[in-house]
Amino acid sequence: MKIMIVGLNYAPEMVGIAVYTSGMAEVLQRDGHEVTVISGQPYFPSWKVFPGFSKYGYAAEGGAGAPEVIRCPHYVPEVPSGLRRILHYLSFSATALPVALWRGLRNRPDVVFVVAPSLLSAPVGWIVARLTGARTWLHIQDFEVEAAFATGVLKESSALGWLAKKFESRTLRAFGRVSSISSAMLQKLRDKKVAEQRIYELRNWANLSHITPVEGRSPMRDELGIATPYMALYSGSIANKQGIEILPEAAKLLAAREDFTMVICGEGPYLDEIKRRAEGLDNVRFFPLQPLDKLSDLLGAADIHLLPQIADAATLVLPSKLTNMLASGRPVIATVDPGTVLAEEIEDCGIAVAPGDAAALARSIGMLLDNPALRERFGKAARTRAMRRWDGKQIINDLQEELQSLLNEDKKIPTPPRPTALEQR
Structure with missing residues (x-):
């Protein structure tokens, strides 16, 4: 299976989402799939581009048994305020789109897998899938819009808050699979009108062979x-x-x-x-x-x-x-x-x-x-x-079965539904 992953965060970042996106890509490649990752330059959690990586240019790495990783330049704010975070995410989407289109049209992936944050990357994956006939998968690590409201980054009553909710709603309903990391977050997807047959639980995992209890003094x-x-x-x-x-x-x-x-x-x-x-x-x-x-x-x-x-x-x-x-x-x-x-x-x-x-x-x-x-x-x-x-081996095995199930479905790419009259008010 050819799989394109679009995700801002990737190794060598050592914490957060990058750990799971990287681990997933590496296991899928090791298990015989052809994996291409469209990623950003590593910067998290210091919010500074890591030494040895370009702030302004594209770069490719991996291959020969490892996932091919194409790194895109993007804006990294030293102080990530609300507006600067949005510009940060938008810049990655803008630089990721052309290279994702190029690789997608060249390699014809079977599945395009988008990792959010950032949800603003989702249109990149959807467009590539639309042009290549690939299936679509959106994985939600964090409900960014609700988190922005909770932390005061966005005001729900503001015009920008309204726009963010509408963008989220249409994006969630445009993908063939939408996964998240807990039962409560899956319920959020249901509350946001994602069809039950398109919802999948993809937990983060522990590497139980690497992280083991230490006996005595560490x-x-x-x-x-x-x-x-x-x-x-x-x-x-x-x-x-x-x-x-x-x-x-x-x-x-x-x-x-x-x-x-x-x-x-x-x-x-x-x-x-x-x-x-x-x-x-x-x-x-x-x-x-x-x-x-x-x-x-x-x-x-x-x-x-x-x-x-x-x-x-x-x-x-x-x-x-x-x-x-x-x-x-x-x-x-x-x-x-x-x-x-x-x-x-x-x-x-x-x-x-x-x-x-x-x-x-x-x-x-x-x-x-x-x-x-x-x-x-x-x-x-x-x-x-x-x-x-949280057994990573079993979680990834189950994921591969679900990817195959998605691949066997009708090839039609979901189109974002038109807003209802109620939604337009």
């Missing part, structure tokens, strides 16, 4: 210079939409404990602000993102994983970092309201505390540190859940 403790008996870890992107400012607040409340260090490994536009908030706190240490070959040891160095989220956004997504947290066999404390999909995923594997409640987070950290039996029970349950729900 070597990363010594490498990072962590001398305290206990360590709580946050590792990932550091952005203002994540509610990460709660971490130094909780650390301040735990300052009297001399047996505990909070480690924050990450990069992003909010890093300097978080460091400022942590000034004077001896129990907070900052490190850059660690290489993938050290990820298992890093996760295993923690006694507790920390997963901050803001209230509204937590109802929409399952953070991609959760999969490896669970696979590491360590308990998770997430700032999330009861009844959300994230709260359900960590049930019996950790503790959910109210978003923004630093005192509750500090109490939960202290309680788990003082209760090794509960930490062990939660950790074992986390590993078991990862094995049952």
